[in-house]
Structures are given as structure tokens and as C-alpha cells.
Amino acid sequence: MKKLLTLSLLVFGLSIAGSAQKLVLENYLETTQVGTKIGGSIGMFLKGDYQVGIFHHEHSHSIISGEKLPRFYEESFKGVYFTLPLKGNDFLELSFKVRTGLVNNEIFSIKPSIHSYIRPVKFIRLGLGIGTRMLRPTLMPSISILL
DSSP states (O other): OHHHHHHHHHHHHHHHHHHOOEEEEEEEEEEOSSOEEEEEEEEEEOGGGOEEEEEEEEEHHHHHHOOOOOTTSOOEEEEEEEEEEEEEOSSEEEEEEEEEEEETTTEEEEEEEEEEEEEEETTEEEEEEEEEETTEEEEEEEEEEEO
8 A cells, every 4th residue: 555655656756757847946034923934845836837846954053063953843844835926927927825844843734925027037036925934924035056
């Protein structure tokens, strides 16, 4: 059963990768009242400018000092994301992003956000997103490289 599940995930992943148009690497900050998270993601654009990928971010305090935070803090968040394009052209873009994954390797979480991007050059995007985390608003500036 485990081999069948692994094989089906591999076939599914290869079919998505086969239809991908380009890859995107993104580095971002996520700022709330609780603190700042530093993170990154790797994704791919599919037909229709839909985007899927994986991400990981950590609390900036734990990265810099190496200290452990209290249990109720979101120390790390990793998982998968899906982006739905809302409006856009070659220079300006507006999209809806849903990130879902594990917080502190224990709690499942879904985090929606709205992102806007500008492309000063064809392979670089500068972005700003607004979303929610722990039922509080977040601000997410980012920079992306399109491969």
C-alpha cells in the first residue's frame, strides 16, 4: 500500500511538472503584532498562471538568537501553497494565495492572503501581500526570481 501511494504521488508530481511553464523562487518577510517571520518558497507556474509550490518560514528571533520561544508562538510553518491569479498583465499582477501546512510540526493551519506584484524586469517580481495569521492581519513584502 505504501509503495502504491508513493508511486501515485510520483506520477501526479511528474504530470504537474510536465505541464509547468516556469519555476519561481521567492523570499519574503511576514510581519504581524506577534513578530516577524523570514521565509522562502519554490513553486511552478501552470497553465493559466496558476501556481503551486512548497514553502517554509521561521520566526526571525529563533533564527538570529537560536533561542526557543514559548509553545504558543508560531516558531516555524512549512507546507504547500496554491496561487490563483485574479488580474494581471506583464507588469502588474494581483493574486489570491492559500498556504496550508504544519505549524511547529504539530498543528495543521490554512492561511489565505492577497498579493500584488510588479515586474520591473521580466524575471524579477517585487510583491506585497496582506493576509491573516493567528486571526491577526499580516503584511508580506517579497521578492521573486522567475526561472
